Amino acid sequence: MVVDQLDQQSVDRVFAALADATRRDIVTRVMAGESSVSALARNYEMSFAAVQKHVAVLERARLVSKERRGREQIVRGDVGTVRAAARLLGGFEELWRARIGRIDDLLAAAPGDAR
Amino acid sequence: MVVDQLDQQSVDRVFAALADATRRDIVTRVMAGESSVSALARNYEMSFAAVQKHVAVLERARLVSKERRGREQIVRGDVGTVRAAARLLGGFEELWRARIGRIDDLLAAAPGDAR
DNA sequence: CTAACGTACAACCTTGTGGTTGTAGATCAG
DNA sequence: CTGATCTACAACCACAAGGTTGTACGTTAG
Numbered sequence: 154m155v156v157d158q159l160d161q162q163s164v165d166r167v168f169a170a171l172a173d174a175t176r177r178d179i180v181t182r183v184m185a186g187e188s189s190v191s192a193l194a195r196n197y198e199m200s201f202a203a204v205q206k207h208v209a210v211l212e213r214a215r216l217v218s219k220e221r222r223g224r225e226q227i228v229r230g231d232v233g234t235v236r237a238a239a240r241l242l243g244g245f246e247e248l249w250r251a252r253i254g255r256i257d258d259l260l261a262a263a264p265g266d267a268r
Numbered sequence: 269m270v271v272d273q274l275d276q277q278s279v280d281r282v283f284a285a286l287a288d289a290t291r292r293d294i295v296t297r298v299m300a301g302e303s304s305v306s307a308l309a310r311n312y313e314m315s316f317a318a319v320q321k322h323v324a325v326l327e328r329a330r331l332v333s334k335e336r337r338g339r340e341q342i343v344r345g346d347v348g349t350v351r352a353a354a355r356l357l358g359g360f361e362e363l364w365r366a367r368i369g370r371i372d373d374l375l376a377a378a379p380g381d382a383r
Numbered sequence: 384c385t386a387a388c389g390t391a392c393a394a395c396c397t398t399g400t401g402g403t404t405g406t407a408g409a410t411c412a413g
Numbered sequence: 414c415t416g417a418t419c420t421a422c423a424a425c426c427a428c429a430a431g432g433t434t435g436t437a438c439g440t441t442a443g
Contacts, residue, residue, distance in 0.1 A: 172283035184363040242354040248299040
């Protein structure tokens with residue numbers, strides 16, 4: 154986990170990358186086990202170039218990384234970025250909980266409010 | 269939490285909605301406390317119509333809901349959808365952990381491998 | 384060497400996104 | 414009623430997204 158605090162633009166890229174079913178499926182596969190780009194491409198009903206583009210989007214978002222091995226390019230998942238995204242969602246939930254807490258406080262502070 | 273299992277298209281919309289800093293900011297605000305559309309719009313340097321569109325995107329993704337109150341439209345955050353998205357990311361992490369587990373197993377099964 | 388494979392990248396097309404302005408309908412204050 | 418406010422929505426524009434095909438180049442197999 155080298156960087157796990159993401160700036161706004163990075164967050165943009167991460168969520169945009171996850172907003173496509175093919176790309177989520179690629180992430181699923183490479184999180185479960187690394188794979189070459191061509192091996193990934195065989196799973197989908199689209200051109201190799203299209204899959205290549207999807208991988209590039211994921212790479213730019215740092216959700217995956219590539220490493221050349223011979224003539225193949227091996228794709229690997231980056232769990233650190235996933236964690237950073239999950240933490241951001243957790244922040245939303247935190248705000249929500251805090252708000253509910255404030256509402257409870259208000260109700261507690263005005264016990265005779267029901268006229 | 270009425271629906272908290274999302275289909276592929278819904279997940280697409282949720283992540284696409286979160287892939288914009290303005291929309292994430294709106295979610296932040298309405299998670300912390302409900303607000304009218306016009307009140308939200310005053311926070312940003314763009315037209316009211318643009319903010320209205322952002323809210324519509326969030327609504328379509330079920331990250332927020334609107335309720336009319338007099339002439340105002342009150343926007344509220346929907347933590348259930350946020351949780352569903354967080355759970356999906358958790359699934360990726362789960363796969364990753366399982367893979368690491370398998371690698372450990374392999375290493376454990378071949379202890380004298382280091383020649 | 385030659386052929387096949389894996390990859391990279393450019394050009395192109397269609398559709399969606401994020402912004403604008405403009406118009407119009409409800410609702411509330413005075 | 415009148416005017417201000419809040420909202421809805423259509424039309425338009427620039428540009429990015431997601432797909433295609435075609436070409437080129439390095440690497441491995443025979």
